[in-house]
Amino acid sequence: MQVNLTVEAKDEAGYVLLDDPLPAGFEAINERLNTVSYGGGEVMYWRDWGYNRKNLYDDHVTFFITYLWAGQHSYSYLMRATTAGEFSVPPAQIYPMYEENMWGRSDSHRLSVDFSKLVTRPLLSGDFDRDCRLTDFDLRQVAGAWGTSNVKRDLNQNGQVDLTDLSLVSTRQGNTCLLTQPTLPITGSGQAKFAIVSQAEQMQVSQPFTVNVMLEGLSGFETVKGVRTPSSVGGFGVTLSFDPTLLQIAKLTANPMVAEALPLGPYLDNKGGRVAFGAFNLPTPVLTRSQLATIIFVAQQSGQVEFSSANIQAMNGQGQIVEAVTVITNAMVHNEVYLPVIVK
Numbered sequence: 001m002q003v004n005l006t007v008e009a010k011d012e013a014g015y016v017l018l019d020d021p022l023p024a025g026f027e028a029i030n031e032r033l034n035t036v037s038y039g040g041g042e043v044m045y046w047r048d049w050g051y052n053r054k055n056l057y058d059d060h061v062t063f064f065i066t067y068l069w070a071g072q073h074s075y076s077y078l079m080r081a082t083t084a085g086e087f088s089v090p091p092a093q094i095y096p097m098y099e100e101n102m103w104g105r106s107d108s109h110r111l112s113v114d115f116s117k118l119v120t121r122p123l124l125s126g127d128f129d130r131d132c133r134l135t136d137f138d139l140r141q142v143a144g145a146w147g148t149s150n151v152k153r154d155l156n157q158n159g160q161v162d163l164t165d166l167s168l169v170s171t172r173q174g175n176t177c178l179l180t181q182p183t184l185p186i187t188g189s190g191q192a193k194f195a196i197v198s199q200a201e202q203m204q205v206s207q208p209f210t211v212n213v214m215l216e217g218l219s220g221f222e223t224v225k226g227v228r229t230p231s232s233v234g235g236f237g238v239t240l241s242f243d244p245t246l247l248q249i250a251k252l253t254a255n256p257m258v259a260e261a262l263p264l265g266p267y268l269d270n271k272g273g274r275v276a277f278g279a280f281n282l283p284t285p286v287l288t289r290s291q292l293a294t295i296i297f298v299a300q301q302s303g304q305v306e307f308s309s310a311n312i313q314a315m316n317g318q319g320q321i322v323e324a325v326t327v328i329t330n331a332m333v334h335n336e337v338y339l340p341v342i343v344k
């Protein structure tokens, strides 16, 4: 449930602490969206929330307010019933930390938790650890199952865990099962262009040759905190199929920048002729013509090499799916080497 605290301040005050004890049988829920971060990650300004810091403890919640203007102010947090029963709700207190002549408190009252209400906790799709909120933890559960058909992580039930499932959690991060925050659309505008480039021009049986997976470019815009900003790549997933009688994968090396992000895969399946990999939460910006990974194949016999069903997905910096297009440079393995270029 949401707890709303209303403060009526007759005078302005500095360095104010609002302290609300939790009733026994309740615990506070960290909504994530509503916390203030200092350094690292995105910076929230305290005026956006009306306080500098919200701290959740086992038995109380505090708000620290650097400057409280005269007038009415509202503060809120979420708490969850953990036990059924009848509980007393102790009063909240508010006071400036360095002024003893100002002090305020709320009424105390009683609250009862019905056992039947307690067991019917609402479900939040994608909340894998059942803590009633969608966080980075839940996102990592999907990322860990990327490329598989894990039914529990396949949120849109289309038979595979891919970037769409990641986007479903990512764009709703911060949601709780009690209070749904506004969410972003799962699909964003713009187009990411990838290139699969066979680098070696001389390919011979039994010799390794290199294929580079590159980001060619990205068009479109995304809205970051209400500001229209050129798109950045936040994640991608690539599945390449090849003829395993012609080629075998020797090694896949991800660009260090990609390796820094949350990895998707890689899956190297020489028997099935498939290689799948990707990354999520890429540090931005990923520059145009960035190499995402290098795959070293070894040619098994002569013939036309075709990376037939390249399945590529891309995500912008907001976790939204954007259109992905691929340019593939295929190759021919021969004893006498010859390299045609086919553009898809």
Ligand SMILES: [Ca+2]
Residues within 6 Å of the ligand: 126, 127, 128, 129, 130, 131, 132, 133, 134, 135, 137, 138
């Ligand atoms: Ca969760």
Ligand SMILES: [Ca+2]
Residues within 6 Å of the ligand: 154, 155, 156, 157, 158, 159, 160, 161, 162, 164, 165
């Ligand atoms: Ca899916």
